């Protein structure tokens with residue numbers, strides 16, 4: 055999968071994110087506890103965003119195919135990512151309701167984090183998808199607005215269920 059990093063942070067913002075991330079990793083490693091693993095994962099994410107100066111954008115289709123084919127493929131990919139995100143959340147809720155009450159309390163924090171991580175990853179993958187038509191982020195980065203649609207590209211207004219033109223010129 056092709057990943058591009060979108061530089062949205064000013065230089066000082068990136069530096070602050072990176073320092074915050076590394077501080078999280080260092081303090082997580084220095085004082086081992088049930089928060090060590092979450093600390094390292096969250097710290098690494100902050101550090102990566104800080105060093106790259108913004109959020110990653112995950113391509114929804116390869117750019118070598120014709121544009122109508124790329125749009126069709128990309129829309130299928132984004133619809134699939136959305137479905138997987140919703141299904142993983144549903145599966146997690148069922149597992150959490152069934153398993154968590156049975157577990158000893160000291161494992162709950164770690165287990166909560168370990169099981170919520172893949173769900174969060176699926177949502178992040180979906181929410182940072184690139185539009186197959188304009189190559190901008192499908193969702194508005196930064197502060198979303200209430201009027202934003204989840205099923206349309208915020209930049210070029212391409213809809214998730216729009217059929218691309220068949221002649222391949224668009």
Ligand SMILES: [Zn+2]
Pocket residue numbers: 185186187188189190207208209210211212
């Ligand atoms: Zn677009």
